[in-house]
Amino acid sequence: MSDHKNTGFTTSILHSDRQKSIEHGSLHKPIHTSVAFGYKDARELAAVFQGKQPGYRYGRQGNPTVSALEDKITRMEGAYGTICFATGMAAIGAIFQGLLRQGDHVVSSSFLFGNTNSLWQTVNAQGVAVSFADATDVRQIEAALTPATRIVFVETIANPRTQVADLKRIGRLCHDRGILYVVDNTMTSPYLFQAKSVGAGLVVNALTKSICGHGNALGGSLSDTGLFDWTGFPNIAENYKRFAPIQWGMAQVRAKALRDFGAALGPEAAHHIALGAETLALRLERACASALAISRMLEADPRVAAVHYPGLPSHPQHTLATELFRHYGSLFSFELAAGIDCFDYLNRLKLGIPASNLGDTRTLVIPVAHTIFFEMGAERRAGMGIADSLIRVSVGIEDTADLVEDFRQALEV
Structure with a gap:
């Protein structure tokens, strides 16, 4: 053999x-x-x-x-x-x-x-x-x-x-x-x-x-x-x-x-x-491409206050990430503009599923400060730069165009 x-x-x-x-x-x-x-x-x-x-x-x-x-x-x-x-x-x-x-x-x-x-x-x-x-x-x-x-x-x-x-x-x-x-x-x-x-x-x-x-x-x-x-x-x-x-x-x-x-x-x-x-590489190729596309769309929308994704040139470590990694990952987070409730936004998503895992074939979303980082308290969250409106997104393998449209339509109030 x-x-x-x-x-x-x-x-x-x-x-x-x-x-x-x-x-x-x-x-x-x-x-x-x-x-x-x-x-x-x-x-x-x-x-x-x-x-x-x-x-x-x-x-x-x-x-x-x-x-x-x-x-x-x-x-x-x-x-x-x-x-x-x-x-x-x-x-x-x-x-x-x-x-x-x-x-x-x-x-x-x-x-x-x-x-x-x-x-x-x-x-x-x-x-x-x-x-x-x-x-x-x-x-x-x-x-x-x-x-x-x-x-x-x-x-x-x-x-x-x-x-x-x-x-x-x-x-x-x-x-x-x-x-x-x-x-x-x-x-x-x-x-x-x-x-x-x-x-x-x-x-x-x-x-x-x-x-x-x-x-x-x-x-x-x-x-x-x-x-x-x-x-x-x-x-x-x-x-x-x-x-x-x-x-x-x-x-x-x-x-x-x-x-x-x-x-x-x-x-x-x-x-x-x-x-x-066995399908790790195949899944990540799709998920990383979709994460970049969604991040770009959200960053360009005035209803979004900030997008955190190493694939964006605005990210503080974008150059470093480009040197180190094959792609920029399948996870990003973003903050909504003042006046847009993060829970209402999440509830308007049709494809993104509110759940705490990441790296799944399905796209998963979660309001960070209110769930997985709630226990550490407001002071520690502030020190880590975690805003109350921060939403974490683990991008799955759905079709990229469908995901971009889903995250866009959920911004419509």
């Missing part, structure tokens, strides 16, 4: 399952629902548990269907290895659970997904200090570093205001200081951007979003690009140093965060995500 390392993005994903032995000639890795794996030789079972040979121990720590998905994500990210989790938030939580200790320090972008912001607040209360800085400016990140800083965490494009992090310069800073650089690639996906290209050591993907793409499975992943030197990371337990240094981080996360904490991805969800991933 030929290797597909040098083929295109979609070709590689489509044929990745068949790069390893697959049961009965199936084109997709079958769904393995067993939570236990038996061995004819008890010594072989012991060797698997001791890490002396590959194999499966228990469903919480690994499963053939999940492993096949992990291989897909590894290929997408050009990474060394990947661990999948039950959700994207579980993947982010695994960083804290598996790699950080009391007294450590994290520098995080201040422009964050609401639940990630909430998680860092929890982490801060449990003895790992977290500082927030404007990731659009590497100088702000540098100023926040301390001798105890173990991780710098950023999102590629912020949700929902679409600020673009200074990814390359932050990557160089982390490399020079020996700090683990973690990039959440959810908003771009591996099709639009490979975080390895800017020096990320670990890459987060909320698989629920664009990679799955059909709103029918939860999942998350953490990929090790192979770029970070784990020998300089002080929190690796001696037990995991029996492996080659490039394996230390993944070995400890798989044990301390996946095995011990238990946020395992189920095989049925893994199968849904793996099938959805």
Whole structure:
């Protein structure tokens, strides 16, 4: 069977399952629902548990269907290895659970997904200090570093205001200081951007979003690009140093965060995500084109106060986004002019569906300040530039002309 390392993005994903032995000639890795794996030789079972040979121990720590998905994500990210989790938030939580200790320090972008912001607040209360800085400016990140800083965490494009992090310069800073650089690639996906290209050591993907793409499975992943030197990371337990240094981080996360904490991805969800991933590039080509078309229409309309989308020349990081990403993403947000009620506007949409997910085949809309960012309070929202009228739009794969017309007609009062 030929290797597909040098083929295109979609070709590689489509044929990745068949790069390893697959049961009965199936084109997709079958769904393995067993939570236990038996061995004819008890010594072989012991060797698997001791890490002396590959194999499966228990469903919480690994499963053939999940492993096949992990291989897909590894290929997408050009990474060394990947661990999948039950959700994207579980993947982010695994960083804290598996790699950080009391007294450590994290520098995080201040422009964050609401639940990630909430998680860092929890982490801060449990003895790992977290500082927030404007990731659009590497100088702000540098100023926040301390001798105890173990991780710098950023999102590629912020949700929902679409600020673009200074990814390359932050990557160089982390490399020079020996700090683990973690990039959440959810908003771009591996099709639009490979975080390895800017020096990320670990890459987060909320698989629920664009990679799955059909709103029918939860999942998350953490990929090790192979770029970070784990020998300089002080929190690796001696037990995991029996492996080659490039394996230390993944070995400890798989044990301390996946095995011990238990946020395992189920095989049925893994199968849904793996099938959805096959059309990632095709879906994003349509969705990104539509997001740009709708954004341009809204920006030109006086009934719209502001549009936030990296594809617009008016966006503060438009040039940076053009340099970094294949396209500008399928998500944008906008603010209505004074006097236009955001709820009334949303109710006039015929295609946009009020819902909290993103990266779906369907276009989803949500009033941000009143829903997903309501809990953080008005002061924190103001600091993140989230206006009360802000509407987030996750563009789907509907026909572009239909979407442009729908967002236009809803402006008619």
